[in-house]
Amino acid sequence: MMQTVIPGLYASAAEALRFAPEFDIRAFLLVRKQGNLLVYGVGALPSEDRSIKELGGISRHYLSHGASRARGAAAIQTFSSKCSRSQELITR
Numbered sequence: 027m028m029q030t031v032i033p034g035l036y037a038s039a040a041e042a043l044r045f046a047p048e049f050d051i052r053a054f055l056l057v058r059k060q061g062n063l064l065v066y067g068v069g070a071l072p073s074e075d076r077s078i079k080e081l082g083g084i085s086r087h088y089l090s091h092g093a094s095r096a097r098g099a100a101a102i103q104t105f106s107s108k109c110s111r112s113q114e115l116i117t118r
Contacts, residue, residue, distance in 0.1 A: 027074070027077050028055060028074055028077040028078065028081070031054070034056065034057045034058075035054060035055070035056055035057070036054065036055040036057070036077070036081065037052045037053070037054050037055075038052050038053040038054075038055075038068050038071055038074050039052070039068075039073070039074075040052055041068045051066065051068055052066070052068065053065065053066050053067050053068045053071055053074075054066065055078060055081060055084070057081055057082060060085075061085025061086060062078075062081065062082050062083060062084050062085055062086075063084070063085070063086045063087075063088060064078075064084045064086070064087045064088070065088045066088070066089060067087070067089060
């Protein structure tokens with residue numbers, strides 16, 4: 027279950043980075059009227075599918091760089107979300 031950070035912002039469970047296991051990473055879901063935005067991606071995100079669906083799904087998925095796309099691939103496919111990277115401007 028995604029954890030509430032502040033109203034409208036939810037965090038996935040923490041997951042160690044493969045290349046730096048001393049650091050954890052999370053995905054964040056921002057619930058918005060114009061469609062929810064998922065920031066980054068983690069390998070364990072499929073376990074959050076039910077929570078994400080209950081919160082309204084994902085309309086856009088922001089990834090910080092191309093290599094992170096593999097981590098977010100499952101969510102992009104499951105929710106048919108549009109994917110953006112840091113070089114692209116998110117306008118929606």
